Amino acid sequence: MKLAQRVGRVSPSSTLRITAEAKAMVARGVDVIDFASGEPDLDTPLPVKDAGIAAIRSGFTKYTAAGGIDELKQAVIEKLRRDQGLSYDKSQVLISCGAKHSLYNLAQAFIEAGDEVIIPAPYWVSYPDQVLLNDGTPVLVPTEEATGFQLTGALLERHVTARTKAVIVNSPGNPTGAAYDRKTLEGIAEVALRHGLLIISDEIYEKLLYDGLTHVSIASLGPEIQARTIVVNGVSKAYSMTGWRIGYAAGPKDLIAAMTTVQSQSTSNPTSISQKAAVAALNEGAIFIKEMVGEFDQRRRYMVERLNKIQGVQCAMPKGAFYAFPHIGGLIGRHTPDGPLASATALAGYLLKEARIALVPGEAFGAPEYLRFSYATGMQNIVAGLDRIDEAIRRLS
Numbered sequence: 001m002k003l004a005q006r007v008g009r010v011s012p013s014s015t016l017r018i019t020a021e022a023k024a025m026v027a028r029g030v031d032v033i034d035f036a037s038g039e040p041d042l043d044t045p046l047p048v049k050d051a052g053i054a055a056i057r058s059g060f061t062k063y064t065a066a067g068g069i070d071e072l073k074q075a076v077i078e079k080l081r082r083d084q085g086l087s088y089d090k091s092q093v094l095i096s097c098g099a100k101h102s103l104y105n106l107a108q109a110f111i112e113a114g115d116e117v118i119i120p121a122p123y124w125v126s127y128p129d130q131v132l133l134n135d136g137t138p139v140l141v142p143t144e145e146a147t148g149f150q151l152t153g154a155l156l157e158r159h160v161t162a163r164t165k166a167v168i169v170n171s172p173g174n175p176t177g178a179a180y181d182r183k184t185l186e187g188i189a190e191v192a193l194r195h196g197l198l199i200i201s202d203e204i205y206e207k208l209l210y211d212g213l214t215h216v217s218i219a220s221l222g223p224e225i226q227a228r229t230i231v232v233n234g235v236s237k238a239y240s241m242t243g244w245r246i247g248y249a250a251g252p253k254d255l256i257a258a259m260t261t262v263q264s265q266s267t268s269n270p271t272s273i274s275q276k277a278a279v280a281a282l283n284e285g286a287i288f289i290k291e292m293v294g295e296f297d298q299r300r301r302y303m304v305e306r307l308n309k310i311q312g313v314q315c316a317m318p319k320g321a322f323y324a325f326p327h328i329g330g331l332i333g334r335h336t337p338d339g340p341l342a343s344a345t346a347l348a349g350y351l352l353k354e355a356r357i358a359l360v361p362g363e364a365f366g367a368p369e370y371l372r373f374s375y376a377t378g379m380q381n382i383v384a385g386l387d388r389i390d391e392a393i394r395r396l397s
């Protein structure tokens, strides 16, 4: 069958693919430890579930407004005011089926053939593909581990062309755990404003910061910057609600209106029940977050310490999110019984086969000498998983 050309430009999300492969192994009875999946292992908080159940019982089970219910938009507006000191009105907020969906609506509404979008690498897997699906050109800008994997104003400036329409900032970031400091964000904002770029700020890991760091939204740096920024966020990561599919975007009114139109002609509204649950999460979820971050922090320290004890592996302490992102360049070229390891993908394949550990190789994120380890899994799994990895790597020659 002759498919649309745009489909040929993209591939299925590699993180979802590896998670599916690991799940298939589990289904065959193999005891795989999953360090690949990108979601918190904790259960959705009870008050959130209760709000969902109450919505079902009260019959709140029909279409809602395509762009989401006012009650949830209001909860988002209050959240942005409370946490970032940002003010928006309802016409500047869209509720979608996940942050990924908000980003996709944005790409549909904003990107056309020839448009360039600057994406700092390592990047979240879907950014380049969403640009490609909408006929745009992703411009991948490598960032350095030594500078905390941050894009800077100077780096951005070097890659801006007459065709650049937007730049993506993801802080705290997936896969690196990078958290941008205010000064660096100011540098990016200055360049973006001067060139009239849209700043796409993916803040889905905002609540997952460690060592007393606080989140800075680039939109909060001033009214001019806010007017050129679209903030994308959601409840998936902060409230362990990945399956409920609720995300949101806040930004310029005309852009939000266009994104809402796209959504109204594609998915219609996000699930009515989930919207009610998301209201409860945003209004009552603070305690849950505190507990989750405490738990993740312990796992983070343990995992990074163990990784750094493995020869050929170097791992910086991530500042946010729930991933460790070790450099594994020292293992490339080492030998398995089947031959030398040529890449991070080959190493991930070796560890899946020999240690029954699911990991995402750095190639998926534009970082071919790294592996992504999620610590959003129980401490027992982390201890056992690192034992197995350590042992499998010792067997390399």
Ligand SMILES: *Cc1c(COP(=O)(O)O)cnc(C)c1O
Residues within 6 Å of the ligand: 038, 097, 098, 099, 100, 101, 124, 170, 173, 174, 202, 204, 233, 234, 235, 236, 237, 242, 245, 246, 247
């Ligand atoms: C998980 C994730 C998202 C998408 O989350 P949704 O479940 O669609 O809300 C967006 N950006 C990054 C960087 C992520 O890791």
